[in-house]
Amino acid sequence: TEVIPSAPQIVGSRSFTLIFRVDGRVVRNIAIQGELSAVAPVAIAAVDLPRGAILGASDLQMAPFDLSKLHGSPCLDLRELVGKRLNRPVRMGQPIDRGGLDIPPLVRRGDLVAIQARKGALLVTATGLSRMNGNLGEVIRVQNTASRREIYCKVSGPDQAEVEF
Secondary structure, rough: EEEEEOOOEEEOEEEEEEEEEEEEEEEEEEEEEOOOOOOOEEEEEEEOOOOEEEEOHEEEEEEEHHHHHOOEEEEEEEEEEOOOOOOOEEEEOOEOOOOHHEOOEOOOOOOOEEEEEEEEEEEEEEEEEEEOOOOOEEEEEEEEEOOEEEEEEEEEEOOOOEEEO
């Protein structure tokens, strides 16, 4: 049996051709009219969410939606969204599009940062003022608050950075 949709994507197609084969030979060819829908629970906003909101579990819920009618990339798992930041506002009841999310920086420009420099058993710590936003593993500029010198550090955690000797 072979199913051929009228549209390139099977979901949302309005007609289908069914081809039945026995021993490789076509024995029946049927055209069927209808509409195929795929309904699945997707993550939606439980409340109105402004642009820049960091998503928490209480901001989200699951609701069934026809995937053929959704644009973008809906999320099917709430855990994937918690802690992410919205790039655009989302109204209550609207699906959350993964394309409209980003990861908030672990270090924000203007935040105080704990700077660590480690060489073997020696550990030197200092406090600095972040000059840039940064995510885990990114190199950012940090001004040492004691010496006022600007140094480059790698973000190692929330408000933490490390520098190499």
